[in-house]
Amino acid sequence: MLFFKNDYGQGCIPEILTLLEQANHESFNGYGQDRYCEAAAELIQSKMPDTEVDVHFITGGTLTNQTIIRHVLRPFEAVLAADTGHIATHETGAIEACGHKVITVPNNAGKISAASIRKVFNAHMIQYEHMVYPKMVYISNATELGTVYTRKELEEIRSVCNELNLYLMMDGARLGPALMSGIDYTLNDIAKWCDVFYIGGTKNGALGAEAVCIANTMLKSYFRFVMKQNGAMLAKGWLLGLQFIGLFEHDEFYKIAKRENELARTIQEEAIKLGYPLFMKSETNLVFLVVNPKEFEYLKSRVDFEIWDYWNDDIVIRFVTSFHTTMEEVEYLGVYLKEAKEID
Structure with a gap:
């Protein structure tokens, strides 16, 4: 997970x-x-x-x-x-x-x-x-x-x-x-x-x-x-x-934050490429995506994230990067986001 x-x-x-x-x-x-x-x-x-x-x-x-x-x-x-x-x-x-x-x-x-x-x-x-x-x-x-x-x-x-x-x-x-x-x-x-x-x-x-x-x-x-x-x-x-x-x-305070932002930006850009609507375009380490119920069910069994809001029949979810987040985890998340989009 x-x-x-x-x-x-x-x-x-x-x-x-x-x-x-x-x-x-x-x-x-x-x-x-x-x-x-x-x-x-x-x-x-x-x-x-x-x-x-x-x-x-x-x-x-x-x-x-x-x-x-x-x-x-x-x-x-x-x-x-x-x-x-x-x-x-x-x-x-x-x-x-x-x-x-x-x-x-x-x-x-x-x-x-x-x-x-x-x-x-x-x-x-x-x-x-x-x-x-x-x-x-x-x-x-x-x-x-x-x-x-x-x-x-x-x-x-x-x-x-x-x-x-x-x-x-x-x-x-x-x-x-x-x-x-x-x-x-x-x-x-x-x-x-x-x-x-x-x-x-x-x-x-x-x-x-x-x-x-x-x-x-x-x-x-x-x-x-x-x-x-x-x-x-x-x-x-x-x-x-x-x-x-x-x-x-x-200055670890600044180094950590810079890296968090970079990882979040990678997630946000990949999500946009895959066709996910953004609830809000973030400038920092928070990423807000709008997913449909099938995408939500697929992702929640593989990724721990927050439900932020509901948008008609869709769900707004929030991903957050931290000092502990790795590029490997970001890449795996990208794979899961792609697979969720391919669900019939």
Whole structure:
């Protein structure tokens, strides 16, 4: 059975395992106040020389999103997100559970625009204190559909956030593939545009770790208090910092993402040649195909993948490449896709 279900279903890159073996014979301070977390934060800061950020490490995406939003917003404030955004669709109401409404904005290829943000904000100003107050814009990069924001789109979103006095948060669970998709910006630019964002390790070769980067000085105080109260402060915090040393010390973070994208592009191009419709043309390590019921039945007995959606009588399936994916597996998948197309 080929595994293309997700990018977090395997262990981690060898560099992290080596560090874990070394650390297993050492002793550390707890709660992220250790030399590994300090060194990892310095490595991450070095990628953003123009902006001084506070770096904190948390174990997973949903907990990271909830902790950031809970820290930033006041009780009556809300967050705007694409209707396909992770906080709106895949977090079991985690944001609402801590008292903050998620205001969904219609997506365009998984993204939201400055114009759509302004429209939703203005609609909430009509009733003013009789509605929640939109105070934060949440975007995913790469998006849940594998698309990536352009420099122009991000600059426009930053501009409207400045105009309307909104915070901008970027969910970077798949930031590695986004940065290696051929765009013309870096972490250094993202730190200038976003008030807060996080760098995803869990879906890019780590065992399970996200690095929160707080750029807005006004949001830096007391974040660790919220982490602790929210169950986001790991006693063995060194386990998280260590993983980001493995990812950034020799730029494995970027190398992994580049290779994931290349393998996904190979799958997508082969699928197009074979005549499979794309649900969405992806720029990163996610591939969305539309298959008929016979193709679906053939593939599901040979490949582990996610059902993403239904399209009339057809099924939208998602393939994901990871640090663990090999070219041989991609080639076998191509064979299975061809055989599925040949079913009478």
